[in-house]
Amino acid sequence: MPDLLKRLGERLRAIPPAGVDFAITLAVLIGQTVPFLFTRRMSGPEPWTLAEYWPVLLSSLPLLVRRRFPMTVFVVVAAASAVYSLKDPDIPPQPVPYGWLAGLYTVAELCPGWQRALAILLSLAPGFTVSPATFVRSALTAGAAYVMGRAVVQHREYAALVEERAAERERARIARDMHDILAHGISVMIVQAEAGPYAVRNAPERAERAFRAIADTGREAQGQLRRMLNLLRGADSARAPQPTLGGLPDLVARVSETGPAVRLAVAGTPAALPADAEVAAYRIVQEALTNMVKHAQAATGEVRLDWKDDELMITISDDGRGPAPGGGGHGLVGMRERAAACGGAVTYGAGPTGFEVVVRLPVGEPA
Structure with a gap:
């Protein structure tokens, strides 16, 4: 049932404004024609006249152009409804002024x-001059139409805010x-490139590997x-597979060829990670190795994956000095942001032999 309602809602939202x-x-015309x-x-069998x-x-x-001229349409529709109510009592009564309510809803949404405020005043004034009961009825119906129109505006603004925040995160x-x-x-x-000239003179085979x-x-x-x-362009090729833990051996091997001897x-027992955690783990290890280089x-350095019951702990350590005090730039901040987005955490600092980065990611869907 939820899926059916969702599909129905999507189809309704796909209807163009002119169709709505x-x-x-048409609904208002039918509703007001039924009487x-x-x-x-009451006075005889004569048919109703034009x-x-x-x-x-x-x-x-006039509701056909309600979006283009909301206030004008409301005034025309409200005036027609008032004229109808003041005509010969022999004509059939209208239990609900549908057109007037639709016009007021549009003003509340678009004006x-x-x-x-003027539309509310025009809606309540006739009822106040007739009787207290009519005024109360007019106030309730006008209030309902107005609140519905403003609720649509609030929902639209909230949806735009959510979309903007999602875009900022992306x-x-x-x-x-x-x-x-x-x-x-x-x-x-x-x-x-820096090691290339030396390798060309002293170890041609190493130079070939470097290039x-x-x-x-x-x-x-x-x-x-x-x-x-x-x-960014929204192209279909953007759906290409993202890096995962399966790419760590190649990543470590490339770093070992260019700088410190890193082992994995x-x-x-490896367990399944959410897709975003897989990408985050790869990128964090990549950034830590970049800082190492x-x-x-x-x-020397090491990338160690410790699979536990409820988390994956990744330790990237080396025998170097680490970043300068107060340094680290955007890379270390980015590590923490990536891990936090997956429900994990990153810590870094002095390790047993040098510098160490420790990553903790939950196994399974993050909370």
């Missing part, structure tokens, strides 16, 4: 404050991805950047 206005006008079809004259029916048309048909996520991709790729290429690593790293960074740009260790001046 036509349906409302003429099932009510007989002169008696025209206020019904005037209080219904500025002073026009809304921009922040893309910015972190761009930082991680560029920082890692450029750092690896710089290290390889190959530069090309591979550049191609991978280019591919990931292309996916990010396609995501796994303990415990750029700042640590380390000779």
